[in-house]
Amino acid sequence: PYWQEALRRDPSDVRVNTVLGITRFKKARYGEAEKYLRTAIERATDRYTAPKDGEAFYYLGAVLKAQGRGDEAWTQFYKATWSAAWKAPGYYSLAEIAASRGNLAGALIMVNHALDSNGTSIRALNLKAAVLRHLARPKEALQVLAAAHLVDPLDVRSMAERWLASKDPAD
Numbered sequence: 001p002y003w004q005e006a007l008r009r010d011p012s013d014v015r016v017n018t019v020l021g022i023t024r025f026k027k028a029r030y031g032e033a034e035k036y037l038r039t040a041i042e043r044a045t046d047r048y049t050a051p052k053d054g055e056a057f058y059y060l061g062a063v064l065k066a067q068g069r070g071d072e073a074w075t076q077f078y079k080a081t082w083s084a085a086w087k088a089p090g091y092y093s094l095a096e097i098a099a100s101r102g103n104l105a106g107a108l109i110m111v112n113h114a115l116d117s118n119g120t121s122i123r124a125l126n127l128k129a130a131v132l133r134h135l136a137r138p139k140e141a142l143q144v145l146a147a148a149h150l151v152d153p154l155d156v157r158s159m160a161e162r163w164l165a166s167k168d169p170a171d
Contacts, residue, residue, distance in 0.1 A: 003016055003019065003020055011039070012039055012042065012043040014044045017039045017056070018036070018037065020036040021033045021034070021035075021037035021040060021056065021063070022055075024036060025037075025066070030063050030066055030067050034060065034063050034067075037056050037063060040056040041057060041060065050079075051083075052083065053085065053086075054079065054080035054082055054083030054090065055083075055085070055086060057077070057079040057080035057082075057083075057090075058076070058077065058089060058090055058093070061077035061079075061090070061093060064076060065077075065093065065097065070100075070101070073097065074094065077090045077097070081113070087113075087114075087117040088117035088118035088121060088124070091110050091111070091113040092110075092124050092127070094110040094113075095108075095110035095114060095124070096127065098110055099130075104131050104134055107131050108128065111124050111127050111128045120151045122148055122155050122157075122158065125144055125148035125151065125158070126145075126148060126157045126158055126161055128144050129142075129144040129161045129162075130161055130164075132144060133161070133164060141161070141165040142162065142165050145158055145161055
């Protein structure tokens with residue numbers, strides 16, 4: 001009721017539309033989420049090409065990615081990186097898209113940008129290690145995983161990636 005009343009008073013309110021978009025996204029109601037997030041972005045960019053907060057851009061990218069619309073998601077994630085708060089998650093998501101397309105060099109660039117913004121992101125460290133491993137650079141992958149171990153020594157993905165990177169390809 002609170003959010004509905006807020007929308008009744010101002011149907012284009014950025015904060016309300018962003019919250020409702022995120023809520024719908026988490027419930028996998030992507031069509032509704034996209035509508036709310038596009039409304040938020042429309043208002044936020046009414047007078048500015050790069051608003052202060054990139055949250056709506058990031059979540060619209062997540063919604064589009066979940067719907068298999070990678071090119072559109074790429075654009076929204078990239079716009080989210082304009083905001084300092086969303087730089088690391090935005091670049092991480094761009095790295096995931098690049099890696100899923102087989103663009104490992106591009107993925108490495110994007111994950112490095114994510115790590116520049118948040119050097120202790122265990123997800124980004126693991127993705128970087130996986131990309132390095134796929135680029136046949138296992139020693140570098142193991143160095144990244146050593147840093148990840150300092151962040152979270154019990155992270156299962158890091159452990160699995162360490163095992164994969166240290167396997168002898170001759171076996």
